[in-house]
Amino acid sequence: MLRLIARKFLEVVLFLLFITFISFLFIRLAPGDPALTILNVDELSVSQEQIEALREEMGFNDPLLVQYGHWLGRFLQLDFGNSYATGEPAFELITDSxxxxxxxxxxxxxxxxxxxxxxxxxxxxxxxxxxxxxxxxxxxxxxxxxxxxxxxxxxxxxxxxxxxxxxxxxxxxxxxxxxxxxxxxxxxxxxxxxxxxxxxxxxxxxxxxxxxxxxxxxxxxxxxxxxxxxxxxxxxxxxxxxxxxxxxxxxxxxxxxxxxxxxxxxxxxxxxxxxxxxxxxxxxxxxxxxxxxxxxxxxxxxxxxxxxxxxxx
CATH class of the missing domain: 1.10.3720.10 (MetI-like)
Known part of the structure; x- marks a missing residue:
């Protein structure tokens, strides 16, 4: 029984690591810039310098593996981050919906x-x-x-x-x-x-x-x-x-x-x-x-x- 539980636990860990990494990779490779969403460029006039400064501050310019490592570290602390669109915790938005x-x-x-x-x-x-x-x-x-x-x-x-x-x-x-x-x-x-x-x-x-x-x-x-x-x-x-x-x-x-x-x-x-x-x-x-x-x-x-x-x- 203990061997079965250990095997299931290992399967869950490997499964979640694989799914989160693949999804993280494809999401970041999709066209579009989240910095534009955060700065709300549709309603405000924003300079290119402000966009680049925000990208650097949010870590969007870091390599993908580094970005994934930062996200995984926050996730292990049960922190999904805040929504770029509303500023609310992402986990609360999901659980509310x-x-x-x-x-x-x-x-x-x-x-x-x-x-x-x-x-x-x-x-x-x-x-x-x-x-x-x-x-x-x-x-x-x-x-x-x-x-x-x-x-x-x-x-x-x-x-x-x-x-x-x-x-x-x-x-x-x-x-x-x-x-x-x-x-x-x-x-x-x-x-x-x-x-x-x-x-x-x-x-x-x-x-x-x-x-x-x-x-x-x-x-x-x-x-x-x-x-x-x-x-x-x-x-x-x-x-x-x-x-x-x-x-x-x-x-x-x-x-x-x-x-x-x-x-x-x-x-x-x-x-x-x-x-x-x-x-x-x-x-x-x-x-x-x-x-x-x-x-x-x-x-x-x-x-x-x-x-x-x-x-x-």
Whole structure:
């Protein structure tokens, strides 16, 4: 157990060092000058001497490895730096925006589950029926439609034409419906096809045939054995596709002007706000690593044979 904990800790350290260094390198190589953001040259008249003096003071003229070392030293002290655009601590900006993104993510996952679970289950139980063909057609259409285009259609229908829902902002439950529905519908197509395929494979296993031969009720066979056996592939893909889900949240937040971490990072990229961008990448890297670790643990719980292969963990 101690060896496993030490290995996981080493993996986390190496993973974070790699991600932070690569992101730090690419951010600094991107066109644009953060000194212009700090001096607010769009509204104030600033000389070239002032810009160069600020670049020297902020260490922008130092080699990239030196700049990364300074950033890493501050990070080890839990200091992400201050935003170049607002002067506020970057960590506070991220944590203030994170709850809105979590709300939107959970809302979209709820929509996805409410659509995927019944449709995939009925498609697997009634294979090649009209319901199965309908659900497969919907999944193909959903995979082909971009999320931003679907969001524009929903805005036009429910906000412009019917006037039922707000189109932007975060002003309560009603403002979450359209963005959650948009992202939930966009990701449902992937998991609908995956869960259906996994359920069909599970229903063809020998232990399912044996259960039927023993007279176990069909509903119990499906929900207690086949459904549980079909979950690990779906959970694994969810962990792998978490980055795509986060990317989808960014698009939807910008489209609906939802004040989450996605909109924050888009604004920060436009303003070359390095501390906020670097903090965002770090937070997302830790989130992805934590989710993948949780997915691995959940798969080991659902499939005992994985625990045996992993040395009883």
């Amino acid at each position: 994170l709850p809105a993104t979590l709300e939107l993510t959970l809302g979209s996952l709820a929509v996805m589950i409410m659509l995927t679970l019944p449709l995939a289950s009925l498609s697997a139980l009634y294979r090649d029926s009209w319901l199965d063909k309908l659900s497969r057609s919907l999944s193909v259409i959903g995979a082909a439609v971009p999320s931003f285009w679907l969001g524009l259609i929903l805005i036009d229908l429910f906000a412009v034409q019917l006037g039922w829902l707000p189109t932007m902002g975060r002003s309560g439950l009603s403002s979450m419906i359209l963005p959650s529905l948009t992202l939930g519908l966009a990701i449902s197509s992937v998991y609908l096809r995956l869960l259906r395929s996994s359920l069909l494979d599970s229903l063809g296993e020998e232990f399912i045939v044996s259960g039927r031969a023993r007279g176990i009720p069909e509903w119990r066979i499906f929900w207690t054995y086949a459904f549980r056996h079909s979950l690990p592939p779906v959970i694994t893909v969810f962990g792998v596709s978490l980055g795509s889900l986060i990317g989808g949240v960014v698009v939807i937040e910008v489209l609906f002007a939802y004040p989450g971490i996605g909109k924050l990072i888009v604004d920060s990229i436009r303003q070359r706000d390095y501390p906020v961008i670097q903090g965002y990448i770090l937070v997302m890297a830790i989130t992805v690593f934590a989710v993948n670790t949780g997915v691995d643990s959940l798969n080991r719980y659902l499939k005992p044979e994985l625990r045996l292969k992993g040395g009883g963990v």
